Amino acid sequence: MTATSDKLDLWRKQANDVAHHLSGTTKSLEQGISDVLGEEFLHLEDNREFLLNIDDKIFTCVTCGWWYENSENAGERQNGFYCFDCDDGWVK
Ligand SMILES: [Zn+2]
Incomplete structure (x- = not known):
């Protein structure tokens, strides 16, 4: 079954709202949606489409566990993305 574009638009908007709410917090995605x-x-x-839209906007730092805007992504390690604040903690 293919999702209609109406659905895709809705999920995009919902993901945007949830991402905005989660950014700068340590809440779970579940909490944000709720x-x-x-x-x-x-x-x-x-919902894969919804999650892709979330990934498009924010990420969880693997070190501190906070949500950040993707623009604050300092890089990627084997276990995931990390923020600039945690960047100093890595051995380069
Ligand atoms: Zn961090």
């Missing part, structure tokens, strides 16, 4: 959209939308955690 806060912004309501618990009835927790199924979005399994």
Whole structure:
């Protein structure tokens, strides 16, 4: 089954709202969805298109666990992305 473009637009907007809410926090994605959209939308955690849109905007630092805008992505290690604040902690 192919998602309609209406659905894709909605997921993009919802991901945008959730990403905005999570940025600068250590909340779980589940918490973010619940806060912004309501618990009835927790199924979005399994929605690939929604998750791709989240990934497009924010990431969780593997070291400190905070959400950051992708522009604050300092690089990638084997286990994931890290922020500029944690950048100094890595052995280069
Ligand atoms: Zn960090």
